[in-house]
Amino acid sequence: MEDQFGRKINYLRISVTDRCNYRCVYCMPETGVTWQAHDNIMRFEEIVQVVKSAVKVGVTKIRLTGGEPLVRPGIVELVRMLNRIPEITDISMTTNGHLLAHQADALKEAGLKRVNISLDTFNPDLFKKITRNGDLSQVLAGIEAAEKAGLTPIKINMVVVRGINDSEILEFAKLTFQNPWHVRYIELMPIKNQTGWGSGFPNYEEGYISTHEMLKILEELNLNKFQQFTNQGPATLYKAQNAKGMIGFISPIDDDHFCARCNRLRLTADGHLRSCLMSEQEVDLLPAIRNGNNIDDMVQAAIRNKPAHHFLKEKLSPNDRSMMQIGG
Ligand code: SAM
């Protein structure tokens, strides 16, 4: 189905939990957020029901996210259930990688195709600071296991923050010479709960680095731009000569055409369908599902009402949920 701006919606991002084993500074406050009560979280059968409705309007791709999707018990079983829906041709996951090493094989076997792993630095101490106690060695083991399991191409997501990890931009790009990875730089987004950064981290305005500036830092690599087809996701892709992997930029702020390419819907862990990451507009599916109602109309309404674009340039961002409560 197309929305009112002619964007074909074929991609659903599902947040399977609002919980996380990390506390990344740009995502949530040190003290965490108030978790949803267990009963408010969608059960697997309910998620499958939403996917079956979404399939009817043309969704074929799913990404599991969170919070941290790998902390949800039974996540492998959910992948298996989703993989049984014939119209779903692509299931992927965004994870911090901490719990990936011992689950990679089972996830692959259940039908997961690929993983995006969030990794902002190769400095173990800085990693601990950014994630507030994460363990870099576990994430690296997760990447290795995912590669061995064939959850490829591995995509590494780096949120770039000035004065924190911008000195590693070039080093990350050079990883694509030895590895067939996609290294993707994500522009920092202003979103609820970043106010509590403290402990030496810059505020949003100080921390934000545009894609334009990152490309300047990578000038020496003579990157070749790849054709960006419409409806192929949010990243603008480049490749360095003789590199095995690709370099991508997720530029919600710097790229004026970012929203025009958006093909996605988002399902929060508590069953709200959200047509834009950066809009508070939501459809609450859970009561309807639990009352035994058909939700097809509600899914279609969410697509019809998808906002044309966000207002990040105007410094307007949602204040209802943090990134981890929406699903990033
Ligand atoms: N826990 C998983 C992870 O970290 O990959 C999945 C959820 S996380 C919310 C999804 C993505 O959002 C991650 O790649 C993370 O780096 C990114 N993210 C979180 N807060 C962000 C922010 N303020 N600006 C840009 N990206 C952000």
Ligand code: SF4
């Ligand atoms: Fe957790 Fe991912 Fe948010 Fe970090 S970015 S706190 S790993 S949900």
